[in-house]
Amino acid sequence: MDKLVKKVKVAFRTDASVQIGTGHVMRCATLANYMREQRFEVYFVCRAEQGNLCEWLEQAGYTVLRLDASKPLDQARDAQEMKLRIEELGVRPDAIVVDHYGLDYRWEEAMQSITGRVLVIDDLANRRHACDLLLDQNYNEDLQNRYADLVPEHCRLLLGPAYLILRPEFYQAAGRRRTRDNHIRRVLVFFGGSDPTCETLKALEAMDSITNRPYGVDVVVGSANPHRFRIEQMCSQMGIQYHCQIDYLADLMAEADLSLGAGGVTMWERCFLGLPSVVTTVAENQIASTKAAAHFGAVFWIGWHEQVQPANYLHILSNVQEPTHRWEAMSVKAKQLMASDRTEPGHSLIDYLKST
Structure with a gap:
């Protein structure tokens, strides 16, 4: 019975800034809203870059763990800091959703010690991933083959516009x-x-x-x-x-x-x-x-x-x-x-x- 009522806990790792835009955070927020409707427990981990949307996420009712943005993004440092922030929060996520072009299999492997699943949102197909599920909602003429050598064999692929994350x-x-x-x-x-x-x-x-x-x-x-x-x-x-x-x-x-x-x-x-x-x-x-x-x-x-x-x-x-x-x-x-x-x-x- 406890298993039936247990909330699924999900952490989103994504960023917004003047330079990279707001698209990553916006689509994660859309997905998070659907999760919240399903009674998931959701929180965000974001770098406090100029042009970030941390306050906007907080106004939407989400807990936001801010990462230091005073230095350029480094995957090892980012993973270590994220682990510390999650430990401080005292909540072990059932899954981490990462939507970030600057992170790859090295960061994802580091996350596997603190979560049950790593889910990736990507559309570049230009780097390896160590994930359980990958979502690429874009249209591409060679979509089915783009990730052939970039994800583990067990990884589930959701590919194409049919999986577009749209707001209601x-x-x-x-x-x-x-x-x-x-x-x-x-x-x-x-x-x-x-x-x-x-x-x-x-x-x-x-x-x-x-x-x-x-x-x-x-x-x-x-x-x-x-x-x-x-x-x-x-x-x-x-x-x-x-x-x-x-x-x-x-x-x-x-x-x-x-x-x-x-x-x-x-x-x-x-x-x-x-x-x-x-x-x-x-x-x-x-x-x-x-x-x-x-x-x-x-x-x-x-x-x-x-x-x-x-x-x-x-x-x-x-x-x-x-x-x-x-x-x-x-x-x-x-x-x-x-x-x-x-x-x-x-x-x-x-x-x-x-x-x-």
């Missing part, structure tokens, strides 16, 4: 989704929580050159964006709707006819809702999946951020009504890619933890 509002928005045509009435601009390459400012500079825009615009930034106050001022001057650190992004995506954004998790959220998007890759880990999605016809990739200038955004935004863009066909392909006729979130990882 995206399923609600999917229930209201409409068939889009080639007429653009509203444009959404969102380049991630921190937007380290300043794509939002580039896009606004381009829009400022367009007189009598035939569409409305919503600009979204995160609280980790160091230029958010300048962006807010520009939006006010240009008559553009400004949104900061919101919880209704899915609604804005559902209302939009076209989006400008980066690759990564938010690209898949747009695809899930069938929102055509012009994608700029702002991190190397986004390139392969964005290329694959563009080849499928689900997005329009305009290139690497260093080569994308305001003039590139201006060309797109000045000609969005041109029939050659075929936004309607892109919307259909995006939904096909994401299998977005599903109505319930995939709980495969949670089910795995409950069964072990």
Whole structure:
């Protein structure tokens, strides 16, 4: 009987910063929220980098153990400090979920002495892992073979967009989704929580050159964006709707006819809702999946951020009504890619933890 009522304890090791963005923490928080609904006991371990989301997580009701960020990340030191913090908390986790590009099998092996399971969220497939389960929710043309030599034989693999970690509002928005045509009435601009390459400012500079825009615009930034106050001022001057650190992004995506954004998790959220998007890759880990999605016809990739200038955004935004863009066909392909006729979130990882 005690076993039936015992709470599963899960520790998340992930980071957010101005430099690496907020995507890792945001998707872990989404997963943690689902776990909490299942009465899991969840806490986070994060480095206190500039632009971290520790306070945001605490406001959401989670315990956050902060790691020292005064020195560059070192796997051995990070593992040792995490062990100490967990010991201080006095809770042995049944599983540790790690979503971090700077950690690999060496860190994961060190965790096995303090937990029953190590679960990895990854999409790079560029390093070895010592884990029991690996989740890669991205689309890739060679997805089934990417981790062949990178994980132990016993590791369970959850691969592809069918395992995308989506917040509940995206399923609600999917229930209201409409068939889009080639007429653009509203444009959404969102380049991630921190937007380290300043794509939002580039896009606004381009829009400022367009007189009598035939569409409305919503600009979204995160609280980790160091230029958010300048962006807010520009939006006010240009008559553009400004949104900061919101919880209704899915609604804005559902209302939009076209989006400008980066690759990564938010690209898949747009695809899930069938929102055509012009994608700029702002991190190397986004390139392969964005290329694959563009080849499928689900997005329009305009290139690497260093080569994308305001003039590139201006060309797109000045000609969005041109029939050659075929936004309607892109919307259909995006939904096909994401299998977005599903109505319930995939709980495969949670089910795995409950069964072990």
